Amino acid sequence: MPKVSQKVLLGFVDERIVNESCSDDAYTINKIGGLPDTQNQIFLPKCPLCNHQIPLLIQIYAPVINSIYHRTLYIHACISPGCWNKSQSWICLRRQWVAADHYEDKQQSTTFIEWCDDADNWGEEPEAEENHNITVKSQAIENCTSASAELENSDADDNVVAEPIDIPNTNCLQLLDSRKEIPLDHYDMNIYFEPYYISVAYEELSDTVKEHANNLLHNYKNNQIITEEKNEGYEKSLPAHGDKYFETLASTIRKNPGQILRYCRTEGKPLFLYEDSEPNKCTNCQGKLLFELQILPSLITYLKLICGEEHHGSGHLEFGTALIYTCENNCWNEGDTYKYECVMVQEEKLF
Template sequence: MESGANGDSIEKLQGLQITPLDDDDEEEREMVAYEYEDDDEDDGEDEEEQKPVTLGFLEKPKNRWSLLRHLFPSKAGGPPAWLDPINLPTGRSCLCDMCGEPLQFVLQVYAPIIEKESTFHRTLFLFMCPSMACLRRDQHEQWKRPPEKASRSVKVFRCQLPRSNPYYSSEPPKCNGTDKPSGPGVSLCNWCGTWKGDKVCSSCRRAHYCQQKHQVTHWRSGHKVECQQLNLSSPSSDSNLADAGTTSVASNSLWPEYEMINEDESEYDTEMSEVNGQTNALVSKTGVDDTMKSLLDSFEGDSDRRSWATFQEHLAKAPEQVLRYCRSAGAKALWPTSSGQLSKADIPKCSYCGGPRCFEFQILPQLLFYFGVSNDVDSLDWATMVVYTCESSCEANVSYKEEFVWVQHSLSSVP
């Protein structure tokens, strides 16, 4: 990504990778409307500074190997494709702080910053508890400030590697199914396929688990029968899976897996692009509009309605977008409502270097459609989730650094 802490340019996400924009495209980059930017905190609200925005769309992967970790994918659902396959988050970091259950993988965004050697590879991973009850409690907890640590049901981790590292070749992948990682990763839980499997089945010694509950669930769901078969099978099959960066996932409770495809929002600025985009749309514009407009009845005051109008204007260009990315200096989130917005003063400092955090991307509620989440009262729901990361993308002695995510709830989901 061609984007530093104070830079004005951004390397756009393109396919599975992020590639830099040409210098002579500077004027064109300023044509993408993003959000109101204050030139002066007191009276700058009338000025709108345009920021380049990259939109993320989901589609089913064309090849089974396209989402493996050594191809550095951006993806949603299924298990994560860990960047550092060895030093995964551990302990309480993996759990919902409300109910204590393991967090479920939501999505990951491959977002390298090419001007720094340490961020040649860089991926952001977002996890959350699928319980709406926990998310409602999270809403109150996220307002807490240091030194009081908030309990969260939504967490985001940043991982970065230099070009020369123990896990991947320094040469670009061929993306033809022949690529292999430089070394195997740690064994993952055979039930969830997400977290480090540091516990093993006492019988076959081949199945790994992140916690005892997943071991018991896997046993009852069929591993009791499979155990004997694993004892008789060749151990080379397990090592081949590890070398390929995959793991056997038994749980069917993970969200459906998609590849994330990225495009500039500017490509959707013309009315013709919008009309053509609806021809083969997976999510109809009418369906999205009906879902979104259901919130409008709960709005009170002009500020909420103005925010909603701006939000809808951007979503109407490409109703299938599930993610909006912009790491340009001064970029802001696109808020559905004015109530529950995060101010600059509310963004906590980086817990590793003490420096400021900046906006990087936000997740839209359309993602719930792709995950097949029902529209019941107690079903998972949000208006937007906004991710802030260390402005300098600092280095630390921990491979996965926890960043900050802010959840703005839809008014209909607030009790």
């Protein structure tokens, strides 16, 4: 029997959302694409680099335990090729709403683990909502474009190493060759990615896979020694996909194919593509940051861009991995409508 991780939750692409919900609690829906579901006016933030509106990439409902607030993360990424793979072109907004009656039920203060309880029902919409089409939200975003859009070593298991990553239906070289730039006059329209529900499951840790990974690690270390001996006197430069960081990430993903994101706000550890320094200070309150969410490149193949009534297909975003860090204190003041959280993007290097 596979072991079940009590910490890491994995997100997978589920059914396409045909009719997006316009209900008051739509912000509790976990999805990729579409338009942001909020209790406030809908708008798309602007990229700090190119100043164009940037579409919603992922919406995650992630309330914090013992909090009186509903809490949703909205992660946006710029589709301009010149902004790809740059942390500054990604925006994560944390929005919160006081629960109607936070004393009534513990459900209002549960953690992201609720994903698993409701996963089987995410693809279903109440009949009363079926007539609400995504075009309703498209009109809403058009009406609000004039509104201000100015928003303010991996510690993964050292015994895990990998074979090359196996992402179904994803070819990074083809993605690079299919780059498509949207005309400038389209950027301020109602731009969004085709929406899909996200389903969730616990990360499974198989004894068989771990044993195989340990064997790979042993072989990897032996090869490193042999290589260093052969190249004595020369500075060694590992291939981008040959160091321990990438191998650890690839091995971990292979255990649960198809995952597009990894979530763990409690003692979670990111899987880096390469060594990098982690952000540690909240820009809002100067408090400590926690790693909360990681978006994987396997998401790219599902990102089909829609501008108004025009469908532009995929090939409009590139990244290696995106790491989301949020305020440990979940800082919030009365009157706040959102808080910026930290996004760190690592580029996948194909050489």
